[in-house]
Amino acid sequence: MEVVVSFLGGNPDQPLVIGCLYNGDQRAGVELDAKKTQSLIRTKSSPNSEGFNELRFEDEAGGEFIYTHAQKDYNEEVEHNHSTHVKVDQSNTVDHDQTETVGHNQTLKVKADRQKTVDQNESTEIGQNRTEIVHGSESVTIEAAREHWVRNDESQTVDKGNRTILVKTGEERETFKGGRSTTVHKHDNLHVTAGANRNVHVEGQYNNTVDDHYVVHQGGTERIYLNGHIYISSDAKIELVAPDCSIKMEDGKVHILAANEITLTSGSSTVSLKSDGNIDASGGTQVAISGGSAMGEWSDSGVKQMGPMVEIGADAVTKITGTMVKIN
Template identity: 35%
Template sequence: DEAGCGYFFEHTESDHTLVICGANADYPLVPGDPQVVRNDADMIGALSAWQPANALRPGKNVTEDYDGLKPSTLKKANSSTILGTPNASKFEMYRWPGGQAVRPEGDLSKLGMEGYEAQADLVSANGNHPSVFAGGRLKVVPGLDNPSPVTWLVTSVSHEAFDDTHLSGGGSAGYSNALMLMPADRPWRPASPRPRPSMAGLHSAIVTGPSGEEIHCDEYGRVKVHFLWDRAGKTDDTSSCWVRVAQTHAGKWGGSWNLPRVGDEVLVGFVDSDPDRPVIIGSLYNAEQKPIYTLPANKTQSGFKTKSSKAGAADNFNELRFEDKKGSEEINIQAEKDMTLLIKNNLTETVKKDRTELVEGKHTETIKLDRTQTITQGNETLTVKTGKMTTLVETGSQTTTVKTGSITHEASLGNISIKAGAGKIALEALQSITLTCGTSKIELTPTGVTITGLDISVKATMNITTEGSLMATHKGGAMLTIKGGIVMIN
């Protein structure tokens, strides 16, 4: 029917044969002489009760369909009638879905129009020629005054035979038929294609793929399935056509994406109940593929969990899990390998209690502008257990300020070095500066400098000048030695 073909049966003593014809010329001629239109039921070969019937048919047939591989443009076709009906274009028939998306062969709009035209001019008649059969072309003489035969196509025939000769009172025997005819020069098409099998409701299926594959799809994200009621199909990549997978959101702007994997149980619906338009609308857990969280113990948990492929172990997965149990609320994220986070503007992070971060490898942080870190109340401890700590300011300065409190630098088992490679070192204190090594000490106060030690040596490669603006005292408790090539006093 969908291809516009007609069919009839040939009956013999040994076989019944189905004959399919795509054009009127394929239908065989009814054997015998042409039959004559004449109201004489007893005349052999006469067609009585000749009754033409004319029906108003559409002047235009429009079909439209949607193809997911070419979604921007609907598949549209239209055909106009050849009957010459006045104002025919005003009488339009529209069919959706037209069928072109899943059955692209042939012009379905034209076939539909020819189906309407085939029913426009019909003739019913009664005959008595037993050789007439549905699907045959019958030559008919319109009348004794018009002997030129016209060919008609027999679209249906009802046969009636009776034999009353066996009755005790005697009787007669006879045969008659009732015919429905259409002009043979007009293509016969089904008045309306036979309804396709309706795939109502939802159907369970298992996602399939080639042996060894865990995920199998095409470039459009379609998968293949094996329906549980399919007793003949295989459970591999030949089990079905490609089946589209519905998503929570989908569009040019973005959307969500989740692909069922081989072995998953899915629910399949059919767009417009058409068996050629399957679509997966969701997945189901079952006794072998249980929910990702143990139930009912973890009934307050929800989330997303995807296992690594191929051959991922039970603990190889990415996960986003929500725990909604009162008092134990939690969001848990696991990246099986890497995690990338991109924020194109600002990130504001608030932790109202504690934060713990563990990096088992290297930690690299790059800040292209400023960094400000404030500890409102509490302490900051930075511990390098093994290794070294380096602070580098390539251009600029470094300032450490303690407004209230002290600064302590301590090397318990090592050295402390302070070096200004091309500048100065300035130490300044309001009360005092003290340098201590064992019992030796240098102390600077606002009023003086005191150097204390068991032995004090002051040595200059060239000159040493000591001067007191008011008074200078040089004293040795046991001995004072002043020595020089020339010693000048006053």
């Protein structure tokens, strides 16, 4: 390779090589005819290696670029600030691992869209607090399971609009180690679809407090099973109503109403009050009616009427019969 020599101060005893010229044996690093607008600095790896480091410049109008090639590692150290301004697009490709360490704050601002794809796992650890603000809508899709773990308090607030939780195929379970308080300022609706059941198990006491009316609409039969006693109390009245029947308790009175018949039964004893005015009373061995010191008794041995005075009267005929009739 030929060199270009200059002399310091024109002194031939002080030659200085300031350049070189390529020849047939030492060719340029690029094809001069096809890439004559390129300039480069290339250093080969040694010894006896095809590797090289290179800094190349393309000066063709409209196609200018700077190309850097590091045969192995590329280290960059800036003692103070470092600013990079890319006026069009930028692409970074790392074939293996990447580590980025920021000793102080970091700000990332994307004026249009941002898309991030992680083919495998992702872990994020925040040493202190985290704030996330989405001014529009947010959609999160998780194809597998999800676990949400909060080691301290959690608060969710929906300022406007509705909140919907939909479990399409599985079940929803909630477990509270402490207490639970729910406040609903308007209507509260619970719908268990047809053919499904609802079970409530309270190991302690179960209290319902309603400031206004308490209404239960039921399509089938209601059954109440108690291991202890049942106690129903009202400051006003208690009323049970069925078609053509009612029982009302108020002001120290009990009013039983039936359109056809009222029957009281205990063992083999029965008292029946019928709508036609008849009253039937029957007992297995004896029927007794008493009032004050008077009493009437009916049994297999006969009929007894006793009292200070017993009066028998009829508008037409009074008939007394028997094998023996004893008066006084």
